[in-house]
Amino acid sequence: MHVDDLVTPALLVERGALRRNLDTMSAALPGTRLRPHVKAHKCTSLARWQRDNGHPGFTCATIRECEVMVEHGLGGDLLLANEVVDASRLGALVRNGARITLAVDSRETIAAALRGNVLEVVIDVNVGLPRCGCPPEKAGELAELARRNGLEVRGVMGYEGHLMMVRPEEDQRRMVRESMEKLVAAAREVGGELVSAGGTGTYRLNEWATEIQAGSYALMDSAYAELGHPFEQALFVLGTVISVSADHAVVDVGLKALGMDHGNPTIPGAQVWFCSDEHTTFAPGALKLRVGDRIRVVPAHVDPTVAYHEAMWLVDGEQVAERWAVDMRGW
Amino acid sequence: MHVDDLVTPALLVERGALRRNLDTMSAALPGTRLRPHVKAHKCTSLARWQRDNGHPGFTCATIRECEVMVEHGLGGDLLLANEVVDASRLGALVRNGARITLAVDSRETIAAALRGNVLEVVIDVNVGLPRCGCPPEKAGELAELARRNGLEVRGVMGYEGHLMMVRPEEDQRRMVRESMEKLVAAAREVGGELVSAGGTGTYRLNEWATEIQAGSYALMDSAYAELGHPFEQALFVLGTVISVSADHAVVDVGLKALGMDHGNPTIPGAQVWFCSDEHTTFAPGALKLRVGDRIRVVPAHVDPTVAYHEAMWLVDGEQVAERWAVDMRGW
Structure with missing residues (x-):
């Protein structure tokens, strides 16, 4: 199938770029050093590629x-x-062998883990991002409580999400170190083998975590692309130009096909004006566009973009290789 | 079923508020004066209520x-x-009696309509919003072309979307008049019975359109609520408080449960700090919250919020009346 045969908007994943992104990360963080985060792609077909790259x-x-x-x-x-x-659905998975x-x-x-018959936990520690995580x-006290009640405590996690996009990198390194020193101190109190942290923005410099929870590296977005990581843009939303006016054009990729919390998407060579439910209006610049042309829109934020789509299409340029269901949507 | 039994995040629709919103709009714009826009709710069960209110x-x-x-x-x-x-899927619907x-x-x-065997069109006119629409x-020239090729031209449409939120209302009224004068002039050239325009933000003062394409009025959002329309907030995202710290709390309603292009959601009585994929972090203010409490989050923009959810739950306060599938998602 040719990409022109796809109904738009359509989520495209460049197979070669995805392959290289996975390989680059697996070389930097082999085996259990990487615990890929599936929230960025919500796709078991993609997760299988990550597993086959050595990450169990x-x-x-x-x-x-x-x-x-x-499943x-x-x-x-x-x-x-x-x-x-309510951890009961997780307990059901454990009973069936998963x-x-x-995180608690x-x-x-901790009481929820016990009620739900989950057997293993990590203590989630606040390392500076004001979200979940205990002080x-x-x-140590929570680990003690969990163990006293029969839970296996595998270690700690703490997400330095507030530091993913800090620049220059020397500032980022210092701030990640300060953040991770809190996690390592907590890990000493908690015990267990896991110190789980990090993401695509800090994978290179987080030496304190035993495993990195990166997800965005596989598909990438325009926000991460600005930071100079060795990952390529693999994710695009293919659209059809449906209207061309004197000073602007419209592509059928809108708010319901794009995560908008990081702002507007980009269209290489053009200037995006604004997005509506089913449209992006842009100044086409040097692009010579006609109604019916297909163009690629680059999302600003990968995770909430993918979550709008039923499927992603694995492509080699103009050729469609495979349809991958975005099968982990919803709750 | 009680709302506490719902898996969160869950889209809630207050049945009474929805009922009153529909009735208020149907009283203002009865019958064919309103052509409800389904993009705001993507739900055939809700559309059926609108039809039963007299809008065919x-x-x-x-x-x-x-x-x-x-279907x-x-x-x-x-x-x-x-x-x-590509209008071929529309032509198939027409062949089956729909x-x-x-819009062209x-x-x-126009060529696409012909190729796809669509029989009827309206001429879409740019009335000031830089998006689709001809000058x-x-x-008139496009209508002539369409008719020459055998299409039935039912009239014009033109969406004054850039004026939905203009205040004060006297400025809005003047600007809508100027915008609609363009549409009415075009309608004179085009012929046909339809002059389709408007939305929830202009339904009261758009006297020039023969029919208003409002959608948001049914469920509402915090952006429209600020404008003083007689519609109530009927849409909420129910969340569970999963973490409470000294100065903030976290609810499990995040970027993937909320349209974010109009900014952060609101939590009555609290102050929202930021949203992550599956979290909203907020200062609980006077709310005395504990882990496990359920709270309602008010989305800033209705349309892209609904599009993330598989279903909406029709509720009367704490009681769940019905599950409505959000069955018009995707493309």
């Missing part, structure tokens, strides 16, 4: 992601890097 | 929306208020 364990953000990974035989070592109050480790950061979430000095 | 025709933004409306017996008079380059009217704004989109002075 995965990070998930939702219970649904865990369920679908298990596709990818449930050998899943870390749900998020707190939940290995699920759940409070007495209440570092409370981690 | 609907506005759609995508081919998929048309297909699903037809559910709601295809009596659908206006696809958007340009397409009435589909397609160029020779190319007003070209509308």
